[in-house]
């Protein structure tokens with residue numbers, strides 16, 4: 089039975105000792121063996137960063153060259169033996185695998201190694217769980233965790249998690265749910281309802297907000313510098329910035345001033361990462377609705393990361409999943425101050441590939457005016473200007489127009505008011521319908 093439905097997750101425990109494991113897929117794609125190895129090692133470093141963020145120290149890293157994972161054990165039998173020896177010698181209590189493991193692989197590995205086994209998705213979910221602050225984020229994560237756990241909910245799993253505790257067990261599963269998957273399903277249904285209500289509230293809030301303002305969303309790989317950029321763009325903004333993954337989980341919106349006192353709303357939201365569990369994306373829909381509804385996306389890239397090209401691809405894929413890949417996007421290459429001299433050739437290459445590319449340092453405030461200029465250009469490309477004359481007796485229409493567009497000029501005559509305004513294409517139909525009522 090679930091005793092405390094609102095206390096499903098425990099708070100953090102002391103740091104654990106972990107091993108991290110990945111495969112080098114030597115035969116995959118058109119890469120040379122050296123490239124495959126370099127990529128696997130980069131991915132392993134990212135996994136180490138994730139592990140650190142989750143609160144464990146990486147004491148051992150293991151790779152194995154294999155074209156595909158072993159169906160039963162992920163690694164080969166001999167490698168599992170080797171891992172077991174290292175874990176015993178180093179007193180490691182936790183092994184984390186860079187790929188999503190099947191429930192069978194988890195069970196077998198747990199039996200062979202007799203330590204806790206976690207995969208990349210489980211680790212990411214754990215980090216999200218411990219970092220969630222608002223009730224919305226907590227609800228979204230609990231839902232993702234339960235859906236992830238459901239097929240993995242076996243006696244072996246609950247038995248082991250009870251024995252080992254710590255990372256990956258802060259989710260549901262400690263004691264009560266071990267025998268009753270039905271209750272987990274009930275809980276899932278309840279969380280979905282709760283999220284439905286939250287997104288309803290969002291919709292209501294949205295319908296009451298300023299339609300005339302352009303909405304800009306910051307997207308990008310985790311740790312690219314999205315929150316730093318928001319702080320730089322919006323004076324007086326103090327969004328949490330940290331050199332760790334997933335510092336931001338909730339959407340924060342600030343208004344930013346552009347030339348001639350024009351304003352836009354800029355939203356910072358959760359970062360993306362490779363192999364972000366799809367359940368997580370699905371349950372983060374409410375948070376990510378800010379991305380879905382944005383007029384312009386700023387895709388922030390850490391240009392100093394050796395993996396930035398792959399990170400761009402991951403973000404593009406996630407945007408496709410969200411259906412936001414067609415939103416006008418400015419590529420913002422950040423951390424210019426960290427780019428080494430011998431990499432400067434990248435700038436002209438990237439400028440060619442991405443016509444709207446901007447190079448900045450959010451932290452040092454470099455390139456920010458140029459970025460604002462590009463944003464203005466994109467906004468102008470996606471809006472149009474019109475001048476209308478409205479009879480005074482229809483003055484209510486004039487005030488509605490103030491809500492749907494950016495009024496640049498207003499002249500009163502005895503019988504009419506003349507407005508010159510700039511309207512975003514998304515409001516075109518509403519403006520046309522409104523004007524038809526005055527005709």
Ligand SMILES: Nc1nc2c(ncn2[C@@H]2O[C@H](COP(=O)(O)OP(=O)(O)OP(=O)(O)O)[C@@H](O)[C@H]2O)c(=O)[nH]1
Pocket residue numbers: 308309310311312313314315316317328329330331332333334335336337358359360422423424425426448449450451452
């Ligand atoms: N050197 C340098 N560091 C930067 C720059 N911009 C951000 N950083 C650093 O990069 C780290 C991550 O910055 P955040 O703004 O938290 O990144 P984020 O994209 O919001 O990350 P998540 O919310 O975790 O997805 C922090 O340590 C920042 O201080 C920059 O222009 N130059």
Ligand SMILES: [Mg+2]
Pocket residue numbers: 314315316328329335336356357
């Ligand atoms: Mg952030």
